[in-house]
Amino acid sequence: MSSSLSPVYAASVPAGAAAEVASHGHRAEVGGVLRRCRELVRPALVEAVGRLHPWTGEMAAHALGWCDAAGTPDPAASEGKGVRQALAVLGAEAVGADGGVAVAGAVAVELVHTFSLMHDDIMDGDALRRQRPAVWKAYGTGPAVLAGDALHSLAVHCLAEAPGPWTGDAVRRLCGALNALVCGQAEDLRFERRPWSGPGAVGMEQYRAMAEHKTGALLGCAVALGAVLGGAPSGTVAALERAGRHLGVAFQAVDDLLGIWGEPMVTGKPVHGDLRLRKKTYPVLAAVAGDGPAARELAVLLESPGPLDDAAVAHAAVLVEEAGGRAAAREEARRHLDAARHGLRGFALAPGAAGDLDALFASLLDRDW
Template sequence: MTSPTTATPAPAVPPAPAVPPAPAVSVPDVPDVLGRCRALVRPALADAVAQLHPWTGEMAAYAFGWCDVGGAPASGASEGKGVRQALAVLGAEAAGADGGAAVGGAVAVELVHAFSLLHDDIMDGDGTRRQRETVWKAYGIGPAVLAGDALFALAVQTLAGTPGPRTAAAVRRLCATLAELVRGQAEDLLLEDRPWTGPGAVRPDEYRSVAERKTGSLLGCAAALGGLLGGAPEETVTALDRAGRHLGVAFQAVDDLLGVRGDPAVTGKPVHGDLRRRKKTRPVLAALAGDGPAARELAALLDSSFRLDDAAAARAAVLVEEAGGNAATVEEARSHLDAARACLRGVPLARSAARDIDALIAFLLHRAV
């Protein structure tokens, strides 16, 4: 654990209905969309982090990939995809406003997301994120909890200071989302003690509810805050929120899938980490829903008392694939992405923003397949 240092300033839902898929959007467009939105939000995000105590500010900058331990500028660290801040900007643009109207909301959701990752890594015992040590591994558990708390408070403070007639409504929406996110994390932790099979096993609808609260609520909030701050009517704000929630469930499904078969160079996490921890994820639960030999062997492996080493975790990954867990997860993601598109087609949106949002949807599906 490092001691406090003076920080270097930071650089300037229910089951998805079946709907016809929209025309495919070129995935290579997505880096441009994310980059444009990041360029708009990043200066304000850095300014917000600079308001923190130097020590918590350094940990926040480390979490964002801006610096190394000690505050020196990071060399090649990942800043993440930036999907949430992009949804906020695009939500405002979808309402016909300039994306700058949503910057306060975009900063707030990025801060909340960072807070949730800091605390989530501690609860899950994850020592690696984005190919380097997590904050709690680099600084210690106590400091990481404190940094998460600081980011939580800063998110509300930042949004409350955003000028405009809809600020109060935006703060209320963010606070409701924070409560929902915490509830989802509580439910996720409780799933760990549930049996893999039998009457007490986790049902698909229960897991979907957790995914919507843990991941979908913040993506829905991001898009809705953009629309709200951009002056969208309530019907459009609601549609953006619902679309974001479906995106979140799909996003979680894809992340779960990458935890089973993902490349650590892409995911930034150790291969088969979720399987080693016997974490209840969508592919595993879908695989166990079958009654074939692969599902039975997987259940016996997960129910065993011995530690899952590399070989056992690799075998579990093979069994998940053979039992149909990966295919079912891809289908789940497809279904919710199509549902997100359906939500957005139900309200009038600015054409360019609608195209960019659809590109993000295609990007998420591309990650899954």
């Protein structure tokens, strides 16, 4: 499947044009936007999960951070930032509609995101999610697959019930994003079997296409759903979706950085977890693609047989940084954030919501979660 990012990604964006997230006040502003959107969507999300079988509903509530594995409310658990549901709400507001028209779309993308994390944890063997046992670890692999399937079905059902003349278009967009997400996940899994060097090695364009599908498709769909349900013209919807896809590639690049250098108490994942699994993430691929001594030593280490112990993994992280992988991944994120913001110029978006979108986009470059 070819990437749809090329036209905007190749656009003339001044080098380093993206603004850094500068202040605590800016972060607080974005936090307020996310909180407002979560509060708007939460009642409908609770109602939707309440339709499930009690057991799958309990697993969904655990995944969403509402309860522990015994079904007891867990106020200390993280419910996540709610970026996708916020994008749906802001997509509607950006085209001049009330954010409430996007609630069904926001619920749908949040359910899709949750089920994809459930299944992703199974495929990657990740035992923790947001510093708690992943659903498959708490309930078993079979039940977690079942709960994920239930959320998948529920997401489409909820969106299909959205009132208004644009429901059919909204459902088609969600189904397209679901297909792209599966394609991206399939490519990510296939990357594990490919060598680190030689003709079969994963190229950076191949990685970008995977990231666009696996992460960008749902982010683009989220903001586009808000615009569709808000009655926006097709050109505006397309621009918002394209921006969301760029945002997704940037988001994935930052996620890859956190997978190596993130703080476990914040990310909920073990330190150097992606390196230990030899995952082909952007910083590692960029580092191995270099021609210096650190790149060559890293390739030999990653191609060595047997598991990597703590010392080897820590050394690999040093080599990735020395070979330029960390800086390359950050620059990749910056380029795609520039492209996302640049792609929305020239469209008549509501100033307040457009400002919130821009602040949310920018905040993702320096996120630590």
